[in-house]
Amino acid sequence: MTKYIVVSGGVISGIGKGVIASSTGTLLKSxxxxxxxxxxxxxxNIDAGLMSPLDHGEVFVLNDGGxxxxxxxxxxxxxxxxxxxxxxxxxxxIYSEVIEKERRGDYLGKTVQVVPHITDAIQNWVERVxxxxxxxxxxxxxxxxxxxxxxxxxxxxxxxxxxxxxxxxRVGHDNFCLIHVSLVPVVGSVGEQxxxxxxxSVRDLRGAGLNPDLIACRSSKPLDESVQGKISMFCHxxxxxxxxxxxxxxxxxxxxLLRQSxxxxxxxxxxxxxxxxxxxxxxxxxxxxxxxWTKLTVSHERLFDTVTIALVGKYTNxxxxxxxxxxxxxxxxxxxxxxxxIKWIEASDLEPETLKTNPIKYHESWQNVCSANGILVxxxxxxxxxxxxxxxxxxxRENNVPYLGICLGMQIAVIEFARHVCDMPDxxxxxxxxxxxxxxVVYMPEISKTHMxxxxxxxxxxxxxxxxxxxxxxxxxxxxxxxxxxxxxHRYEVNPEHVSKFESSGLKFIGRDEAGERMEIVEMDDxxxxxxxxxxxxxxxxxxxxxxxxxxxxxxxxxxxxxx
Numbered sequence: 076m077t078k079y080i081v082v083s084g085g086v087i088s089g090i091g092k093g094v095i096a097s098s099t100g101t102l103l104k105s106x107x108x109x110x111x112x113x114x115x116x117x118x119x120n121i122d123a124g125l126m127s128p129l130d131h132g133e134v135f136v137l138n139d140g141g142x143x144x145x146x147x148x149x150x151x152x153x154x155x156x157x158x159x160x161x162x163x164x165x166x167x168x169i170y171s172e173v174i175e176k177e178r179r180g181d182y183l184g185k186t187v188q189v190v191p192h193i194t195d196a197i198q199n200w201v202e203r204v205x206x207x208x209x210x211x212x213x214x215x216x217x218x219x220x221x222x223x224x225x226x227x228x229x230x231x232x233x234x235x236x237x238x239x240x241x242x243x244x245r246v247g248h249d250n251f252c253l254i255h256v257s258l259v260p261v262v263g264s265v266g267e268q269x270x271x272x273x274x275x276s277v278r279d280l281r282g283a284g285l286n287p288d289l290i291a292c293r294s295s296k297p298l299d300e301s302v303q304g305k306i307s308m309f310c311h312x313x314x315x316x317x318x319x320x321x322x323x324x325x326x327x328x329x330x331x332l333l334r335q336s337x338x339x340x341x342x343x344x345x346x347x348x349x350x351x352x353x354x355x356x357x358x359x360x361x362x363x364x365x366x367x368w369t370k371l372t373v374s375h376e377r378l379f380d381t382v383t384i385a386l387v388g389k390y391t392n393x394x395x396x397x398x399x400x401x402x403x404x405x406x407x408x409x410x411x412x413x414x415x416x417i418k419w420i421e422a423s424d425l426e427p428e429t430l431k432t433n434p435i436k437y438h439e440s441w442q443n444v445c446s447a448n449g450i451l452v453x454x455x456x457x458x459x460x461x462x463x464x465x466x467x468x469x470x471x472r473e474n475n476v477p478y479l480g481i482c483l484g485m486q487i488a489v490i491e492f493a494r495h496v497c498d499m500p501d502x503x504x505x506x507x508x509x510x511x512x513x514x515x516v517v518y519m520p521e522i523s524k525t526h527m528x529x530x531x532x533x534x535x536x537x538x539x540x541x542x543x544x545x546x547x548x549x550x551x552x553x554x555x556x557x558x559x560x561x562x563x564x565h566r567y568e569v570n571p572e573h574v575s576k577f578e579s580s581g582l583k584f585i586g587r588d589e590a591g592e593r594m595e596i597v598e599m600d601d602x603x604x605x606x607x608x609x610x611x612x613x614x615x616x617x618x619x620x621x622x623x624x625x626x627x628x629x630x631x632x633x634x635x636x637x638x639x
Contacts, residue, residue, distance in 0.1 A: 076246070076247075076250050077205040077206075077215065077216060077217065077218065077219050077246075077250070078217060078218045078219070078250050078251075078252070078346045078348070078351075079201070079205070079218075079219050079220075079221060079242070079246060079250060079251050079252070080096075080099060080218060080219070080220045080221070080252045080253075080254065080342075080346075081221045081223060081239055081251070081252070081253045081254070081285075082095060082096040082099070082220065082221065082222045082223065082253075082254045082255075082256060083223045083227050083236075083239075083253065083254070083255050083256070083280065083285070083287075084223070084224075084225070084226050084227065084255070084256045084257070085226060085227050085228075085255060085256070085257040085258070085272070085273065085275075085276025085277065085279065085280065086226070086257050086258040086272040086273065086275075086276050087226065087258055088224075088225060088226050090256055090257075090258050090293045091256065091293055091320070091329075092146075092222050092223075092224075092256045093114070093145075093146035093149045093150075093222060094149060094326050094329055095254065095256055095291050095320065095329065095333075096112065096146070096149075096150070096220050096222040096254075097112070097146075097149045097150050097152075097153035097154065098153065098326075098329040098330040098333055099220060099254065099333065099338070100112060100150065100153060100154045100218070100220050101153050101154065101330045101364075101368065102330055102333060102334055102338060102339055102342075103217075103218050103342070103348075104154060104155075104361055104364055105339075105361045105362070105364050105365035105368070106339065106348065106353070106358075106361050107353040107354070107357035107358035107359075107360065107361035107362075108217040108218055108348070108351065108353065108357070108361070109209055109210075109214055109215070109216045109217045109218070109357070110154055110156070110209075110216055110217070110218045110219075110220065111154075111156065111158070111162070111204060111205070111207070111209050111216040111218075111219050111220070112147075112150040112154065112156075112158065112162060112219070112220045112221075112222070113162050113163070113164060113201060113204050113219065113220070113221045113222070114143070114144050114146045114147055114150070114162065114163050114164070114222045114224060115164045115165075115197075115221065115222065115223050115224050115235050116144050116163065116164070116165045116166075116224045116225075117165075117166050117224055117225045117229065117231035117232045117235060118165060118166060118167070118231065119165070119166050119167045119170070120165060120167050121165060121167040121168055121171065122141065122142045122143060122160070122163070122165065122167075122168075123135075123142050123143055123144050123145075123163075124142030124531075128390040128393065128395075128396035128397075129390050129392065129393050129396060131144075131145075132145045132393065132395030132396055132398065133145040133148070133395060133396055133397060133398050133399055134564070135147050135148040135399065135614065136533060136534065136562050136563070136564045136611065136614055137157070137158055137159055137160060137162075137534065137562070137614075138157055138159065138534055138535040138562065139159045139160055139534055139535075140160070140533030140534030140535075141159060141160025141163065141533075141534075142160075142533065142564070143160060143162070143163035144163055144224070145395060145398055145399070146222060146224075147162060147163055148398065148399050148402075148614070150162075150220075152402060152616065152617055152618060153330075153618075155617055155619075156209055156210070159207075161200075161203065161204055161207070162204060164197065164200055164201075166231065166234070168200075169193060169196050169197055169200070169234075170193070172196055172200075173187065173192050173193055173196050189234050189237075190237060193234050193238075194234060194237050194238040194241055195238075197234065197235060197238035198238050198241065198242050198245060201219070201221060201242065204219065205219040217351050218346075221239070223235055223236070223239065226276075227255075227276060227279050227280050227283065228276070228279040233283075236280075236283045236284075236285065237283070237284075239253075239285060240283060240284035240285055243285070249345075249346060249347050250346065252288045252289075252342070252345050252346055253285055253286065253287050253288050253289075254287070254288065254289045254290075254291055255276070255277060255280055255287035255289070255290050255291070256291045256293060256320075257272065257273040257276050257277070257290060257291070257292055257293065258272055258273070258292075258293050258294075259272070259273055259292045259293065259294040259298065259302065259306075260272065260294075261294060261295050261296060266296070268294060268296075268298065268299055268302045270302055270305050270306050270309065273290065273292060273306055273310065274306070274309045274310060277290065277310045287310070287312065287316075288312075288316065288341075288345060289312075289316050289317075289318055289338070289341065290306060290310060290312060290316060290317050290318065291318045291320045292306065292317060292318060292319055292320060293320050293321075294319070294320075294321050294322075295321065295322050296321055296322070297319055297321045298317075298319035298321065303317045303319060315337055315341070316341070318333065318336045318338065319336065320332060320333070324375070324376065325372070325375050327368070327371055327372045327375060327618060328372050330368060331368075331369065331372055367619055368618075368619075371409065371618055371619065374409060374412075375409060378408075378409070378412065378413060378414040379414065380412065380413050380414065380633075381413060381414045381415070381416050382408055382411070382413040382414070382415060382416065382448050382449070382629055382632050382633050383416045383417075383418060383446065383447045383448045383449075383632075384404055384415065384416070384417055384418070384447060384448065384449045384450070384451055384628070384629075384632065385417075385418045385420055385443055385444045385447035385449070385450045385451070385467070386400065386401075386404075386417050386418065386419055386420065386451050386453065387420045387422050387425070387444070387450060387451070387452050387463065387464055387467045388419075388420070388421070388422060388452070388453050388455065388460075389421070389422055389423075389455040389457070389459055389460045390455065391419040391420065391421050392421070394419065397453055399611075399613040399614055399616065400451070400453050400481070400613045401417065402613070402616055403612065403613040403616035403621065403622045403625040404417065404451070404625055404628075404629070406616050406617065406618050406619075406620075406621035406622070406625070407616075407621040407622065407625040407626040407628065407629040408629050409618070409621075410621045410626055410629075411626065411629045411630055411633055411635060413629065413633055418443040418444075418447055420440050420443055420444060420467075421440070421460065421463075422452075422459075422460030422461070422463035422464045422467070423459060423460040423463050424436050424437060424439075424440040424463065425437070425440050425441060425444065425463035425464075425466050425467060426460075426462050426463045426466070444467055444470060445470070447476070448476075448477070448632035448633065449476065449477040449478070449479070449604075449628050449629070449631065449632030450467055450468075450470070450471045450476055450477070450478045450479075451478075451479045451480075451481070451484070451628065452464050452467060452468060452478075452479075452480045452481070452483070452484030452487050452488075453481050453482070453483070453484055453613075454481050454482030454483045454484065454564070454565075454611060455482075455483045456483070456506075457506075457507075458506075458507040458508075461487065461504075461507055464483075464484070464487045465487055465490055465491045465494070468480065468484075468487050468488050468491040469491050469495060471605065472488075472491065472492070472599070472602065472605055475602060475603050476603075477603055477604035477605075477628055477631035477632045478604065478605045478606065478628075479604075479606050479607070479608075479624060479625070479627075479628040480606070480607035480608070481607075481608060481610075481611060481612070481613070482564065482565050482608075482609060482610070482611060484607060485569075485597055485607025485608055485609055486504055486516045486567065486569065486607075487607075488582075488597060488605070488607040489515055489516065489569050489577065489582070489597065489607070490502050490503060490504060490515055490516065492577060492580070492582050492599075493513070493515045493573065493577065496580050496581070496582075497573075497576055497577065497580050499513050499515070499573075501513040502515045503515070503516075504516035504517075504567060505517050505518055505567065506518070506566070506567050514570055515569065515570050515573050516567050516568065516569055516570060517567065517568065517569075517570045518566060518567055519532060519565075519566060519567065519568050519593075530566075531563075531564055531565060531566050532563050532564070532565055532566070533563060533564055534562060534563065535560050535561070535562050535563075536560070536561070536562075536563050536588065536610070537558050537559070537560050537588070537589055538558060538559050538560075538561060538586040538587070538588065538595040538596060538608075538610065539557065539558045539586065539587055539588070539589055539591070540553075540556070540557060540558060540559075540585060540586055540596075541584070541585055541586065541587060541591075544583075544585040547583075547585050547598055548598065548604065548606075548627060548636065548639070549585060549586070549596055549598050549606055549623075549624065549627065550585065551639045552623035552624060552626060552627045552639065553623050559586075561608070561610035561611070561612055561614075561615065562610060562611050562614040562615065563609065563610045563611065564611055565609060568593055568594060568609065569584070569594040569597075569609075571592060571593075571594070574594065581599055581600040581601065582597055582598075582599050582600075583597065583598050583599070583600065584596065584597050585597070585598050586608075593609070594609060595608065595609050595610060596608050596609075603631050603636065604627060604628060604630075604631030604632075604636060606624060606627065606628075608624060612624045612625065613625070
């Protein structure tokens with residue numbers, strides 16, 4: 076029987092439920108258990124694909140092309156698993172499924188209601204995920220972690236909370252456990268920690284029929300013993316069931332913090348984990364995982380040499396818009412024994428118009444670009460800030476500064492090269508200027524122009540290295556493999572009509588799709604590291620296995636590229 080751990084949140088959203096859910100999974104994996112995860116998002120959207128990054132943060136893409144919540148990226152990185160779109164539940168998905176059944180007549184004329192039809196659909200979905208094999212072994216997970224998005228008490232979350240209330244009886248007490256994450260704010264000049272918000276959120280949770288087994292208290296500083304005792308008393312849990320999860324230097328310390336709080340011993344007793352048969356192979360793998368994880372946290376603390384990367388993007392006002400890019404840079408920096416420093420640069424601040432309206436911001440942004448050890452231009456949509464990105468790419472190319480362009484960033488590199496090297500001053504993207512006379516980036520012919528949701532080129536697809544590329548730096552980073560599988564999310568591509576002209580001028584398309592017609596990787600001759608890729612390598616980064624192209628950027632930025 077699969078064990079289920081639900082992670083709910085109270086007081087406010089965005090207090091780290093995803094990190095605590097992921098960290099809990101890491102601890103359970105260290106015991107040799109097989110773990111999967113589900114993120115429940117109470118919004119009506121079918122998926123996160125059409126949401127603005129500034130509104131919801133990054134859209135994370137899975138192997139099967141699912142466009143999902145960024146927390147699934149946390150799960151994949153922490154648990155080192157590959158999830159699918161079924162691991163992300165939204166209100167839109169549930170209601171669509173129920174309405175489709177109603178239209179087919181599956182309910183035999185009954186009045187379709189939130190209870191029991193919606194709540195049953197939620198529970199059935201969770202059990203379907205728990206029955207899916209999580210790797211090539213074909214084995215089902217031992218533990219399924221369910222993160223309940225939003226905040227307990229929200230109208231949107233109510234059907235899911237009710238579904239979990241019913242679900243605890245459906246699977247039995249020994250197979251269901253709930254972690255409630257709450258905020259303990261620090262108020263006033265003396266820094267007093269206030270417990271009332273946590274008390275109120277636990278009251279709301281109990282009013283909905285769910286009792287917390289653990290209360291994870293998020294605070295900017297370690298929880299005072301008296302505060303921990305007060306929460307224990309007023310929330311009707313034992314002191315050891317109150318976890319102090321204070322701010323730490325990196326999220327990699329959270330599993331260590333939870334382990335030190337006795338979480339593993341609690342789960343062993345509460346869920347009878349010792350009854351689960353764990354093979355010697357899984358047990359040894361779990362022990363090795365934890366050994367590597369603790370080394371990772373120690374090495375993170377001992378880094379002194381820094382590497383500075385200028386991230387020139389369109390959504391830098393919300394750093395969560397680029398969370399996978401940030402993590403990929405961080406993982407690569409750790410592997411290269413460097414402490415990462417990111418300069419977040421809004422691309423439009425590099426443009427001449429900003430010099431007129433905000434000269435201080437303009438000069439500050441260019442100073443950050445010019446002083447960085449490397450430049451990264453990530454993906455994005457629309458025309459805002461594109462000219463600033465092109466200027467940053469031009470600076471990197473002309474001054475031998477390591478450059479990595481991802482998706483739009485690769486297209487930016489091609490436009491810049493066309494304009495300033497290939498004597499194509501009008502070169503542009505059909506996305507940015509549909510009437511351009513020199514479209515070096517064009518709309519992919521198979522992509523729908525009438526529907527937007529889920530119609531892009533999405534998911535895991537192969538990139539084949541071209542003949543005579545054995546000496547390529549990028550190919551060395553990929554261990555000289557003949558091809559690689561990476562995740563995609565785009566509607567536009569480099570115009571193949573101009574490829575021969577670019578290549579004769581020194582911009583080589585060393586990786587293409589299986590048919591050899593779609594440009595996937597570009598690399599420039601006579602430059603320390605000037606690389607673009609149409610796919611998103613950040614989606615497959617892992618703390619202990621950084622994405623190769625990000626590792627290449629950091630190696631180049633720190634003068635270590637010759638060690639390949």
